[in-house]
Structure formats: C-alpha cells, structure tokens
Amino acid sequence: IAGITQAPTSQILAAGRRMTLRCTQDMRHNAMYWYRQDLGLGLRLIHYSNTAGTTGKGEVPDGYSVSRANTDDFPLTLASAVPSQTSVYFCASSGGEGEQFFGPGTRLTVL
Amino acid sequence: GQNIDQPTEMTATEGAIVQINCTYQTSGFNGLFWYQQHAGEAPTFLSYNVLDGLEEKGRFSSFLSRSKGYSYLLLKELQMKDSASYLCAVMDSNYQLIWGAGTKLIIKP
Numbered sequence: 733i734a735g736i737t738q739a740p741t742s743q744i745l746a747a748g749r750r751m752t753l754r755c756t757q758d759m760r761h762n763a764m765y766w767y768r769q770d771l772g773l774g775l776r777l778i779h780y781s782n783t784a785g786t787t788g789k790g791e792v793p794d795g796y797s798v799s800r801a802n803t804d805d806f807p808l809t810l811a812s813a814v815p816s817q818t819s820v821y822f823c824a825s826s827g828g829e830g831e832q833f834f835g836p837g838t839r840l841t842v843l
Numbered sequence: 844g845q846n847i848d849q850p851t852e853m854t855a856t857e858g859a860i861v862q863i864n865c866t867y868q869t870s871g872f873n874g875l876f877w878y879q880q881h882a883g884e885a886p887t888f889l890s891y892n893v894l895d896g897l898e899e900k901g902r903f904s905s906f907l908s909r910s911k912g913y914s915y916l917l918l919k920e921l922q923m924k925d926s927a928s929y930l931c932a933v934m935d936s937n938y939q940l941i942w943g944a945g946t947k948l949i950i951k952p
Binding site for chain 2: 772773774775776777780790822829830831832833834835836837
C-alpha cells in the first residue's frame with residue numbers, strides 16, 4: 733500500500749441499506765478525515781479523528797458514523813442510506829504540518 | 844459563519860498567465876492551502892501560506908494577505924494539463940480545513 737486507499741471505488745446502493753466505506757493509510761498519520769464532495773459545493777467534513785481511539789463530528793455528520801480502532805483504518809458507515817447521501821466520498825489523512833493527503837474517492841449512488 | 848469565495852470558472856490560453864483569487868472569512872486562521880483536482884480524481888496539494896507574501900514553486904505561486912482575508916494562486920506558462928479545478932482552503936482555529944467550492948480552470952490552445 734502506498735498512501736491512502738479507499739474501497740469500494742464505486743457503489744450503487746438501495747435506500748435503507750447499510751454501507752461501510754473503507755479507508756486505510758500507511759503513512760502513520762495521526763489525523764484522518766472523511767469528506768463528501770457534491771457538484772457546486774466545497775468539500776464538506778463529515779467526521780474526523782485526531783488520533784486512534786478518538787473521533788469528532790464535522791460539518792455534516794448526520795446519518796454517518798465512524799470508528800478509529802487503530803492508526804491505519806478509518807471506516808465510514810451509513811446506517812440507513814438515503815438518496816441525499818449520493819456523493820463522492822474522500823478519505824484524507826494528515827501528519828503534523830496540516831497538509832492533507834487524499835484517497836482516490838468512492839462514488840456512491842443511493843437509489 | 845465561515846466562508847470561502849472563489850470564482851466558479853475561468854478560461855485562459857495555453858502559454859499565458861492566470862490568477863485565481865480566494866477571499867475568506869473564518870473563525871481564526873492557521874494557514875491557507877491551495878489544492879489541484881483533476882476531473883474524477885482526488886485533490887492534490889499545491890501550496891501553503893501562513894505568513895503574508897508570495898510563495899513561489901516553479902510555475903505556480905501563491906500570495907496571502909491576512910489583513911485583507913485574500914489569497915491568489917498564480918499559474919504561469921499554462922499547459923493543457925493545468926486544466927483542473929483549484930481549491931482554496933483555510934485552516935481555522937480548530938485546525939480544521941474550510942474549503943471553497945473550487946475554480947474550474949479551462950485551458951484553450
């Protein structure tokens with residue numbers, strides 16, 4: 733693994749289904765983030781984690797949950813997907829300097 | 844509230860120079876970032892400014908004026924591969940990045 737990986741690359745999901753987006757980094761960064769990106773809007777922070785074992789809510793946390801059991805993994809779960817959660821989801825990580833490194837993204841469509 | 848403003852779209856000619864502006868109003872300031880994002884790809888880091896002035900990195904330069912809440916990204920000797928969206932982001936007092944919606948730059952031959 734080099735950098736940050738996300739899985740799946742894309743997914744079509746029926747409304748009401750549960751879905752977990754996976755994110756793994758191998759840079760030993762303490763901080764990790766989940767964003768969603770919608771056309772015409774900036775990246776919006778869903779949840780973040782400053783270090784393993786801690787998480788925090790971002791700008792748009794409703795309908796999403798995260799966990800940070802270890803440094804490398806930061807999964808994002810949609811408990812019961814709704815069409816408004818159709819978006820591109822980016823995971824990112826950051827070391828001490830503030831620069832964030834992004835994964836390739838997951839394109840999610842909820843029907 | 845917190846706000847980052849940048850133009851939605853700009854067009855420039857190959858070989859020319861373009862300046863993309865960003866104005867911000869945030870709760871605190873711990874630096875301003877510029878990222879490049881090609882269509883269908885992830886954002887990648889371009890530059891970071893925390894002090895006033897110009898930071899130059901090859902064909903790209905970034906300027907910051909904290910008193911005016913203003914930054915610009917200057918791209919010189921434009922190439923077709925520079926066609927992308929350019930995202931301005933400010934790190935606030937909580938050390939979270941607040942993102943602008945991005946400026947789509949179209950390069951014409």
